[in-house]
Amino acid sequence: xxxxxxxxxxxxxxxxxxxxxxxxxxxxxxxxxxxxxxxxxxxxxxxxxxxxxxxxxxxxxxxxxxxxxxxxxxxxxxxxxxxxxxxxxxxxxxxxxxxxxxxx
Amino acid sequence: xxxxxxxxxxxxxxxxxxxxxxxxxxxxxxxxxxxxxxxxxxxxxxxxxxxxxxxxxxxxxxxxxxxxxxxxxxxxxxxxxxxxxxxxxxxxxxxxxxxxxxxxxxxxxxxxxxxxxxxxxxxxxxxxxxxxxxx
Numbered sequence: 001x002x003x004x005x006x007x008x009x010x011x012x013x014x015x016x017x018x019x020x021x022x023x024x025x026x027x028x029x030x031x032x033x034x035x036x037x038x039x040x041x042x043x044x045x046x047x048x049x050x051x052x053x054x055x056x057x058x059x060x061x062x063x064x065x066x067x068x069x070x071x072x073x074x075x076x077x078x079x080x081x082x083x084x085x086x087x088x089x090x091x092x093x094x095x096x097x098x099x100x101x102x103x104x
Numbered sequence: 105x106x107x108x109x110x111x112x113x114x115x116x117x118x119x120x121x122x123x124x125x126x127x128x129x130x131x132x133x134x135x136x137x138x139x140x141x142x143x144x145x146x147x148x149x150x151x152x153x154x155x156x157x158x159x160x161x162x163x164x165x166x167x168x169x170x171x172x173x174x175x176x177x178x179x180x181x182x183x184x185x186x187x188x189x190x191x192x193x194x195x196x197x198x199x200x201x202x203x204x205x206x207x208x209x210x211x212x213x214x215x216x217x218x219x220x221x222x223x224x225x226x227x228x229x230x231x232x233x234x235x236x237x238x239x
Contacts, residue, residue: 037111059166064219065151066227067226070164073111073199078214080215080217083217083218083219084217085214085215085216085217085220085226085227086212086214086215087212087213087226087227088210088212088213088214089202090211090212090213099227102227102228103226103227
């Protein structure tokens with residue numbers, strides 16, 4: 001199972017990002033091995049369609065679960081279609097490491 | 105071109121098509137169109153007793169926009185009552201959201217795609233989860 005966590009930076013000590021489409025980085029976590037990989041969000045500053053682009057990135061990476069602060073209507077529609085589970089944590093006081101620790 | 109209207113998130117649509125006054129002699133007047141988001145605004149503030157800030161976050165709009173939607177809803181209902189008009193529920197600028205679950209232990213919200221069978225919280229593995237529209 002692969003999980004994406006939206007992140008503001010590129011290491012596990014960085015803060016969790018409440019935005020999905022406009023998150024700075026995506027943390028790809030492999031739940032079996034516990035390994036993480038950080039992918040830069042190339043469409044962070046797109047004037048529109050950032051959520052759709054981010055969803056496409058996630059689908060290409062083969063993730064089955066996404067943890068973020070909120071999902072826009074377009075991203076949600078697309079992710080629903082691909083059976084990807086969306087998880088909302090409404091609180092941005094966590095770091096990526098905290099969240100990885102929580103879901104284990 | 106005016107700025108586009110942000111879609112308002114509505115958790116559950118109203119369970120009625122409309123309300124009609126009875127016992128009045130006057131011939132039928134034009135009905136009042138109550139939008140789904142206006143119904144939701146009334147429900148969140150006056151039934152679920154949320155403040156405007158919480159309610160606006162839930163509906164995905166700013167607090168000010170929420171206040172405008174809520175005010176328009178109250179005025180529509182008032183004019184329907186005073187002028188004995190029929191109320192009709194109309195879709196409006198809403199997008200319906202039926203698929204979110206909330207975990208009662210850690211307050212995270214999540215969806216359950218068709219490929220998953222178990223209904224446990226993906227964060228804390230708690231089984232205390234509810235559909236948001238049921239709460």
